[in-house]
Amino acid sequence: MESVDENGGSRLVVTELGYIKELVRQLDVNLGGCPDHCKRLAAQIFAVAERSIGMIRSGHFDCRKRSAAGLDSPPFSATPSPLSDVSGVPFHANNKKRKTMEKRKHQVRVSSEGAGAEIPVDDGHSWRKYGQKDILGAKHPRGYYRCTHRKSQGCAATKQVQRADEDPALFDVIYHGEHTCVHKTVAAAAAMVQPA
């Protein structure tokens, strides 16, 4: 697999920024409207902005990943949010393997600065935790989440959240699969970004 070249990396950030732009527009339209909707939009904007910052700060452009206890993670393609277009990293295409093996995945690093939360900022989707594991070489356990709507809407999206060793305020979030569930704010933003 190829590393993300500068153009590709820049394009990803531009994509993220474009998404932020649309979300801001949505927020502007909804100002004075439903406060809950505005709050969600603001949270989304925050999350996407964090992702972009995280990509730049963590040097995703050259695919540098943190080395935990001397263990180098395999290079990930720097891909933006699952909300935007994804360039899937082909995993083993083994139909007998675990279901997640055939899903796309992309990693982002987000910060929980200021929030002091156990989990990073909300990314606009509701997640349900289904597992936690201590990872060899990592100081903090990895949490496993899947979409709350997995049952009702068959959404196969999952994510793994792990606190960075060197900075507890940072979280490495690995998204697997794509959301097939429909979140109202996401759907609205998507409609703006991708008009029918």
Next chain:
DNA sequence: GATATTTGACCCCT
């Protein structure tokens, strides 16, 4: 009572 989280066990891959 419904839903979410925790946690140990199990499965599969390397």
Next chain:
DNA sequence: AGGGGTCAAATATC
């Protein structure tokens, strides 16, 4: 055999 990912029962919270 060891490690990572998922399942599912038990428990907690609303």
